[in-house]
Amino acid sequence: MGKDIVVLDIEITDLESDQDTVFKLAALRVCCQQIQKSVHMVIGHQGIISHHLNGADITDEVLESISLSQHGQIILDFFDDAILVGHDVSEYLSRLEQVLKVRFQQPLWDTLDLARILYPSMHHYQLLYLAEKLSLPSREETLNLSENGVWLIWKLFEACWKKGLEFDLSFFDHANSFLEGWAGKGFFQELQKEMIRSFPDRPIRTDLVLAPPPEGLFVLEKNPPPMIPESIDWVVGNFSPGGNLERNLASYESRPGQVMMAKLIAEGFSSSHHVVVEAGTGTGKSFAYLIPSLWSAKKTGQKVVVATHTIPLQEQLQKKDIPVLEGVLPFPFRASVLKGKNNYCCLKKWQGCLGIREHLSAEQKLAILSVLVWLRETLTGDVQELSKVPGLMEIWPSVCADNETCLPGRCAKAGVCFLLRARKKAEESDVLIVNHSLLFSDLKTDYNVLPEYRRLVIDEAHQIYQTALQHLGSELSVEDVGRIIDSIYRPAGLSFYGTVKQRLDALAHIVPSVPWEIVIKRLEGIPGICAGVMAQTKELFDLLSMILGEERTFRFVAQHALSPWWNGLNVQIENLVGRIKTLLRTLEGLTGILSEEDADEIEELKYILTSHQRELQELVDTLTQAINVNNPKQVTWLEQSTRLYLKTSPIEVSDILKAKIFSRLDAVVLTSATLSISNSFEHFLNDIGLPKDTITAQVDSPFDYERQMQFIVVRKGINYLNSDQEKALELSEFIAEVAERMNGRTLVLFTAHSLLRQTYTALAPILSRIGVETLAQGIQGERSTLIEAFKRNPKSVLLGANSFWEGIDIPGDALSCVILVKLPFWPPTLPLIEARSEYLKSQGRDPFRELLLPEAVIRFKQGFGRLIRSKGDRGVVILLDDRVIEKYYGRFFLGSLPIKTHIRGENTFVFRKIEEYNRDLDEELL
Structure with missing residues (x-):
């Protein structure tokens, strides 16, 4: 880059009052990647405490007798005609301007924003963290120790610049649309100029630019598969003193508790019975269930599902434990992670998102740029890889695969779809790792989410009861209803109504036998009905907010039927249910018109309509259930958190868990560090619907x-x-x-x-x-x-x-x-x-x-x-x-x-x- 830059770092120490604030300013003036000058000042409201200026014609001058305003001019001269580069420094720079009574006119390129965009999977963007993760070069010995921060900012800026030069020109075609109004816009403009100048032959891509997919979802086994040991003794032998793990892992020590746990689990899988194990911290419980699970899956050819509650444990299994076992077990295996649809990026929705720039905040635009870079690097499309930068979670619903109208088999992006890729890996896995939420989504949809399995490990099992209550209940907010209604009709943006209207002429040409004039007539009523649903929803939640008052929660009970607001609540819910049913009937009418047609385009419309009808029916069921306060096995309440929710939940889930998990599967292993109370599992077993004679064990921690x-x-x-x-x-x-x-x-x-x-x-x-x-x-x-x-x-x-x-x-x-x-x-x-x-x-x-x-x-x-x-x-x-x-x-x-x-x-x-x-x-x- 031909322009000078001034890299600056400002530290502020606030003492007893604003008048006691002390600023530490360190700056480097850089031209053609060489430091031309440096400055270091310690500034108080009363004047300069110390000031060191180094450059070609000034050598380590200490200037303490000049006035505050004169020092302001020195800084202005130092910054003159250069681009300012700092790390999360804009607020401090504004405060320094106030003290010095100056105004810095130069553009400021913030390396915090640049790093968030160009290194989207970092998770944290503190300067020292980035320096460590990016292996930034260490400070030159010629620099003062206090200038270490500014040196790291310079090296971070260089790393961002170097990475940006690796992109294709299509990146800038997409990015430029989201740069307006952002101070860092000039960085990408200069980067694009440099790329055109330095790499004139670089091809311009027109389609989505994604990371090259791996050769196959799993590496094919080149050699004949080895025989899988038949005996449980082999499983136990892995953990025993001098066994496979101790021989191959330098830090491994055999632990009696881990040996016992692995044996119990292997016996449970072999004999088809359930096992509950409380394993203290340090037992090594993940290996104790992973090795028996892999052994059982390879021996029987039947998949084992492992369900965890938290993402960190899921990440540990996937990125740490599984790779270790791949290196030490004597047979190859396939393990994968499957998450809920909303975790994966939908490339079709992403392309639509790139075409919409209106109504986006500055943070949301930068989040889109972050995703634009990430899609060039990710193999999974999993949002958990992305740092939760400001604005990301606001745009994610617009790009994630949580879309009831998705038809993967007929999507133009099916060949590169992240969700389809994850599902295919899940189908082919010996061990599939999921979370508790996805496990219950599978139960709630009559086993339509996960591939078929007969053996299950539930880790962090102390959470299973609460997770069951949460997923077997329901919740409703204005935003939830709005999301469903927006997918059917919205004045601007993608929706069922807008898509059909846009494709109407093409559809009429492809399938002329459909009475499209009737379809048009039915469609015309949708905007008004949807507006009515949303208006009624807001009225209902205004009433619910009044009922809740200043409280955080409010439970509906039978006695409330005598309250003056109860009749009004019933009327509001009945009105809303009525409006939703009107919309339902409209969609059912459209489905009926299309029912006799089987063209691909009509099948897609019918699928979308059916999905919308199912969502609307769930709203009706939740609302109807909410005012049934006479069911002793159900509870309904209001809860105020980030928004107001109307929630319902079963009170007991033991019968449901027994029917949907324990009676259906051959073997279930439940483990956690905290399941027993005073050495008794009675409470846990009773809660989840397992009999008292279930095999249980306590494995003590090896810690002293x-x-x-x-x-x-x-x-x-x-x-x-x-x-x-x-x-x-x-x-x-x-x-x-x-x-x-x-x-x-x-x-x-x-x-x-x-x-x-x-x-x-x-x-x-x-x-x-x-x-x-x-x-x-x-x-x-x-x-x-x-x-x-x-x-x-x-x-x-x-x-x-x-x-x-x-x-x-x-x-x-x-x-x-x-x-x-x-x-x-x-x-x-x-x-x-x-x-x-x-x-x-x-x-x-x-x-x-x-x-x-x-x-x-x-x-x-x-x-x-x-x-x-x-x-x-x-x-x-x-x-x-x-x-x-x-x-x-x-x-x-x-x-x-x-x-x-x-x-x-x-x-x-x-x-x-x-x-x-x-x-x-x-x-x-x-």
Whole structure:
């Protein structure tokens, strides 16, 4: 690139007030890939604290006597006639302009945006993370250490430029449409000029540019397949001392628990019986079920499905465990991952999306550019590969394959369809990895989602009951209805109505026997009917919002039939159902007109119509079910989160699971680190519909909990009679004391978001004064972002609520303390919990003992398990809820933990014990 660039990095330290803000500015002026000058300034509101300017004619001058305005002019001169390049620096640059009372007129190319576009699978875009992942060259020795950040920004810019030069010119044809109004537009314009100049012979592609597909979905076996061992002893032998795994994997150690688990699973598969195994952390349970699963699949020729709850575990199986086993097992096998349709990019929808630029925000346009790059690299089309950059999840519904009108066999993109490719791999797999949601989608559609299978492994099985409740129920929002109606008719954009109108002349020519004048007449009524459905939906949800008021949830019960709003609600739902049925009849009429025709184009229309009718019927069923409050086995409620939902759910799912899973399949293995309560599986078995004589086993963790950790119960830790504000102050003081002694490295688990937020407000300033960062769920970002930030800076405290109690894996020194604020009982007033409790009471059963207590113990075990994730981990778990030692039910919590001893005492005693533990640990390490 012929133009000069100024690469800059700005750090800001805010002290007691705005007037105490200190700016650190480092900049390099670069021409033809060579540094011409550099500047480093430390600037306060009262003037320049220090200033170093290096260049061809100036050598390490320290200029401290010049006024603030004169320094502003020096910076303007340094920036003159150059393009500014920085990393997420625009806000800081604006603040610096205010202090210096200057205006920088140059365009700013943000390497944060450039990296998001050009490296769409990075997942995180912090500068140091990018430097590590992209192996950016290290800093030149001639540069000052404080200029390390600006050096990395320059090298990141060069990496983006170099990658951009690899593209074909069609990339720019598509990209230019989405660059208007963005400051970085000039980067791609300069890149295009450079490409035309440097690579004049590069071909111009006109079709979709995708990564070259692999030669085959699976590598064909060149040699005759080896004989598969018949005996279960072979499975067990893999895990035994001196066995296959120990011989081939340097870090592998035989573990008795893993041997026992693998044997039980292999026996279950061979003898066709169900097995439940609780396997403690560190058991190696994924190998313990994968090897028997692969062995069984190869021996019988019947697929085994493995279902996980979380994406991280799915990723671990796919990218870590399966590749290891491919290298050590004596037979080849095929394993694949299948996800829900909405995870895959639909190339047909993507092409349509490229033609629509109106009504897109700046963030959405940049997200489209990110996808444009990603499609040149991905082999799967799976959205989980993509970083969740701003705007992506807003455009994803417009490009994903979750489309009821999709006809893969007749699609022009069928040959390169990511969903079809994933399904074909799934069909040909020996072991297929899915998630719980897809497993239940298969059950809900009478087994039309997954390929046929007779053996199933459910990992993270403690979640299966909640997942079943969620998927066997239904939910409705204005946005859900809008999505369905938009697919039928929308004034602008793709819809059934618009597509048929556009193709009408061609269809009439191809199939003249259809009475198209009647079709046109029926079509003309659709816009008005759809508008009526949406208007009625908004009226209904306005009423529901009024009923909910300021609450987060509201359960409908039989007594509400006496409320003044009940009749109005019934009328609103009946009106909406009536309007939806009118639309249904219109679509059914169109289907009837086309029913006798079998041309491909008509078959496609009939398929689309049938799909829309099914979706509309589901709306009718949900609405009708919602006002049936006399069914004791069902609950209906309102829930306000990001939007207002009307939800329904069954209360009991054991009979459904028994019928649809356990009675149908030959063998089901259920495993998790937390299934038992005080060594009993009774609650879990009863919940999911398995008989008491099901084969169960507890496999202890190989970790030495008594040596690796201390468990401390704080007496009078928090006064739960206090207000949340008072609790937050108490908590912040306690956490700060612990964090100072632990040098950060602390995870605090809450049961309520409101208390978390208030604690963060009180805690953050205290920790800031001792140099510890405070990270909080719902404040700095979503879960994966916060966990990565915590790992990068262990000198921090991470506050998390419900979703942080499980699925977090932070081995090593980064996490050395877990604080459990409260025993994790679900609030008894949650609609589903309340309804399940009432149902148990109606049967003469105790909801506390059979529902609230077991659920809390399982969640408690999950939270406790966040600390020790490897044999080298050390640390402290602190419980601030002394009910565990004061109440009779505390023994169920303590008796379910892998550690048998604990320390109890008040705050000062606890702080002293932490100091003693740290001293002992330091001596042990010495």
